[in-house]
Amino acid sequence: MSLTCLGAIRSSYHKFSEKEKKIADYILEKPELVIHQAINEVANDLNIADATVFRFSKRIGFKGFQAMKIALASELLMQKRSDQEEPTTNDDEMTLTKKIFNSNIKILQNTLDMIDKHSLKKAIENIHMAKRVEFYGTGRSAVIAMDAAQKFMNAGLRAAAFPDPSFQLMSATHLTKDDVAIFISHSGSNKETMNILKAANAAGAKTIGITAFPKSPISLNVNIGLYTYADGTEYLPLEFASQVAQICLIDALCYHIFQQKSQRTS
Structure with missing residues (x-):
């Protein structure tokens, strides 16, 4: 199972230092922005060193900032695809049932990824x-x-x-x-x-x-x-x-x- 960025952050949040929580909050609140930023842009926005952002990426299980961004982008794409599968008034009984089941499966998988x-x-x-x-x-x-x-x-x-x-x-x-x-x-x-x-x-x-x-x-x-x-x-x-x-x-x-x-x- 590939490591999810947001799940890793949520599961380890209580262990973070104050600077790490600052980075975590930034990513959780602005994930769509982060995937398009360079490491120095994130560091400048938070008024911290580039090395601190890099160490945070490794802290949550990635080889570096770029690897974390790739995982985050993939996670956001999966969420977008899932949102496109929401039930509609045109769904028949079986289609609606499958969508509800798939939604719950996604919730369980994301929770599993978050467990420390x-x-x-x-x-x-x-x-x-x-x-x-x-x-x-x-x-x-x-x-x-x-x-x-x-x-x-x-x-x-x-x-x-x-x-x-x-x-x-x-x-x-x-x-x-x-x-x-x-x-x-x-x-x-x-x-x-x-x-x-x-x-x-x-x-x-x-x-x-x-x-x-x-x-x-x-x-x-x-x-x-x-x-x-x-x-x-x-x-x-x-x-x-x-x-x-x-x-x-x-x-x-x-x-x-x-x-x-x-x-x-x-």
Whole structure:
């Protein structure tokens, strides 16, 4: 699988220095401009050295700035082709169904490209060693959290989730350093979920966030961040698209735990 530029930036954003975040923000906000710029033009716009931009390109897995631009251009072209395949009123049943499936496949593949293997491994280890795992989310994310808790219980863990935010907050205050709290939020900035996260951190629990935005308050305040990709369209809003990736990521975590539990008992 070829390395994607935007995915690599999003997955590693939380590890960047301030200068690296400056470059990352520039590329994320102006990808169409960057593919036509020379390295010195990017450096001049950001008032940093050419070498800093070059090192950033290598930091996210490319041989240099030119290789990063080629990957970025290819990524933008694929996105444009995907946009041209959006459903229309002229589509028959099978054509429409194929387009929806292809859109979800793209979201899952982009999320897979964004996953940082070290963060994933650490999350799995923390969940496996936890005495209790609790899932938190509000609105649509509460439904994902409830489903996740049931799956992890089936995998042999003590897991729980509560639909009401007030119960979630109460539960978070009773967590311990041996517990893991997993926060699900597309935006990563929901105020109720953020208050629950503060309570979990104060209680000493290990915290994991599943969001679509590495720079969000929740992402910046959890111990481990796992990120989903969501490319909203007119027919599929961002939050709906994000749920596809959230469910798949949770399923992957759950299967890892189930596998480890099975190995211990065999």
